[in-house]
Amino acid sequence: MPQITINGRVCEFKPGQLILQVANGEGVQVPQYCYHDGLSVVASCRICLAEVWMPDKATGKLMPYMGGKLMPTCQTACMEGMVVYTESPKAVANQKAVMEYLLINHPLDCPVCDQAGECLLQDYSYEYGRGQSRFEETKVKNPKKDVGPNIYLYSDRCIMCTRCVRFTREVSGTSELCVSGRGNREEIDVFPGQPIDNELAGNVVDLCPVGALLDKDFLFAQRVWFLKSTPSIDGLTASGDNIFVEHNEGKVYRIKPRTNMAVNKWWITDEVRHGWKFVQREDRLSGARHKQFGVQLATEWARGISDAVEGLKAVSAKGKRIAVIVSPMLSCEDAYALAKAARAIDDRAFLAMGPIPVQGQDKTFPPGKADGFKLYAEKCPNSRGVKRVLEAVSKSSPHGGYVASFEQIIAQLRSNEVGGVIITGNYPSNWITGALTQALEGKFVVALDTLPSELIDRADVVLPCVTWVEKAGCFENAKGLIQAFEQAIPAREGARSESQIGLDLYTQAKQGTGGQAPLANPAALRTEMGKLPGLEAFITSVALPVLPIEQAPAMEMVEL
Template identity: 60%
Template sequence: MGVVGGVGGYDRRTMATITIDGKECGFEQGDTILQVANANGITIPQYCYHDGLTIVASCRICLAEVWAPNPRNDNKLEAIPKLLPTCQTTCGEGQVVYTDSPKAIANQKAVMEYLLINHPLDCPVCDQSGECSLQDYSYEYGRGVSRFEETKIKQPKKDVGPHVLLYSDRCIMCSRCVRFTREVTGTAELTITGRGNKEQIDVFPGVALDNELSANVIDLCPVGALLDKDFLFSQRVWFLKETPSIDGITSSGDNITVHHNQGLVYRIKPRTNMDVNKWWISDEIRFGWKFVHDEGRLTGAAHKKFGARAACDFVRAYDEIVENMKGKKIALVVSPMLSCEEAYALAKAAVALGGKGATLCVGPVPRDGTDKVFPGGYTVRAEKAPNARGVRRVLEAVAQAEGLGEVLDARGFEGGSFEGVLVTGNYPSDWVTAGFAKACEGAFTVVIDTLGNRLTEAADIVLPGAVWLEKAGVFENAQGKLQAFEQAVPSPTGARSEGQIALDLLAVIEGSGMEQRRVERRVMVVDEGPGQVPGATEVLLPGAAHRYNAAHIRREMAGEYTALSVFETEVSYPVVEAQHTAEMELVEL
């Protein structure tokens, strides 16, 4: 679509224009009235239309009164006798559209009344309540009262797939879900059965809605008919705060929004980015965050005492690391689950510890099969780590500038011999192979990880790290795009981001005090308001050099190494959307 902004966004001498509800807007050949209205912030109610699907014009709520110049009558404006579906009607030069004329309003009210005839009106127990188009439009365009006195048709509830429930009697038959499975996934599990008021969405006999993108139908459903089994009845949506983030499970770099409350993540939804994931995310990304709140999360530093593992505080652990690794032949393994800034901070700590004797390595990069491209263009990536490219980019820049050897991959690390190893994990599940564990044997082993495994059992020092939703940073995806993400929730008490651990280590190596920093960390407030500050506007506090701040590190790395200047110039930041506010008066109870 080539919609051009209506205010100063086009050249009025050349651009064709259309007037919608009194606002003159530019358009390009082929744009529909609804697309131009959406692009210019003009609200037209819409159910069946979606930018990513074919146009069917079936719900009829978007109908408007259109006046067009008649060339046979000296180009005088004349009303087109019937209301037109704005989602399907392409713009014409000089057209004037009214979505608030008496005819258009009468249609909106009639459609709303029709859609609610058999609707159960069960908003109080519906998960969609608070983010439901039917609810919103009922308030904006509905009649306010029902004239229907007959018995409502009851439709069944169905378990249609591993992630999705169908509450048929809430369905308004917009067919978005059916079109999605036909046009985007090409799997066509969903169909429409029956006629008239018996019409319903269904799966074909013996076929479940079970493809890698299946849960996108939940977002597509404008009402509460298709529901997320995982989120079912877990939170009212108005309690949720939203933080823009990036997929931290695979190399796709899909743009996501994290919905959380009181430090707990409740669901992940796609955030539109036409260059990366368009409107969709895979089920793996949507539901793969559960390890964030795993009961087995590591929450305290530990060291080996008389051959057994014992809890210790971070300062003691840092002292032992410096004591045993300073000036030794050491290896740093940076997990591809970590951010670019953390890779940089850890590499600086490794250089401070091992000098030219430090070897930098990229940790194991999990893969599962091959990339799968769907008919709608979405790619499920085989690489199950978000930042293998970014970590390698940073480590290579540091290694080259500091005169270190080649940056190794996991296999190269396994073939090496070191006096000390500093290993980072942060994978969603057990990642330690026999070969990797063997390569650490005999070396003083420091492991920073989030979940316990055979390496944390055997390590000399274990430090609990933070998962990606608990910190800010930048990931480089499979397309080479550098994308910033924000902190959504706080890390568990006792855990610290890998970047903070690296800065702490650097401070201990340099001999500056730890106590002051501990106080500073305690005053950090997370999960207040709509997400953390985006990387672009993170506040750099004077004197807080030892507090991990991704924006601060990005600026430092771009300034210190020319090869890393891209972190100043090419990082894309999430667009923070305006918060919606209710027009309804809030009544105190």
């Protein structure tokens, strides 16, 4: 492979690669503001400029490239034998000049800026800046603007990198943002009456290298250095978007995209970014409940589990079948544990899918671009994974059977063949329909859910569950990719994962009250599942989350 040398380090490159791309890939630090892998190159910020030398074709002697002027590494293609210096006196002088220029009008409001701690201007000011301002005139003050339902623009922090403008033109295809004015009057703005409200709008906040574009939802909510990032997967739609759940002291504060070129590239939709709020609802279900003499009362978990199994076994003893309705919001491991438990209670148990929420149609960004970013109409993360698991369990058990759709199981419930149901939810909002409530009349109902509803009010046993950020597991996305996710925050008190409840029910059904259910371990469950025909992929093809590499801070940390 051809090679270039960057700051004394020999690096291989693919034809067409830019110097900055090679440096980023090799971990050679080069300052950069306007460059982003997912956007067109404009080379406008000028901080990545470097001294470049090329071997003379005739003599092989190194000669200054392009007459010796500094070259933007984000726009200059690599050539065999090129030698690049970003730490030479000439390059360093340019970095200092660019930093001084950018900071001329920049407010010194880091203590109240949400970006502080993850701001490239702060980092580069420390690494490449002068340390002292020579500017004595009055700074230009630009207004704060409300540019969209979820976004503020603090114009005086903007360094005019135009990443945000290019995003709305090239990725979302909506072009709400523009550059207005010229020179030191230049500003980012929206067109009058056209707020930035497209479904991908929140990505401009991630793209902004300084604190100019801010998420209203995260405004003054938390200092970023307190946040911990857990790699996870979109738990709300069929996209399987790779995300980081950012949290502190058991509370989620924001969701950020995690780069995966095979799935979501660098972006996520706003529904994934902002749709997690139900996780922190005050009225989340907590603590098992059971019915006694027609009244629902709080009970211990062990009693809730034994009541559920006894009630369902009593139904089976009367010659009726039970059904388990597995929500497509659950993980594959949850589906497996619950199906196994249902078949342990009644070996003819119906295995059925919960309702699959669909809103509108799939959309691509920019509109009409076949390989653009896709927003999925299916608003659940794992309908394919749940179906795959239920089908395999169903085929592998002696009584076989099929996996009923939600509509089919409602019809079965009405036919009176079914006398008891384990029903799961975990949807972000109320999902109970009149048809379901009617069909459940007269049945023994064990409800596993996160939020209160009329289903919970009428259930015979209620077993509260955790949301996807409070457990680990895997989802199969719309493209058939199985991806594992980690537990980000501790489980809500009095709630358990559906996998754990499945194991509890199974142990109770097999061993009675003396039995001790194992703790739900997604990896162990996947190993067990993978032995069933049709589920081998859970051993061989689960994409595990890539853990973020801990970076040593550039500044020395001081113990307080």
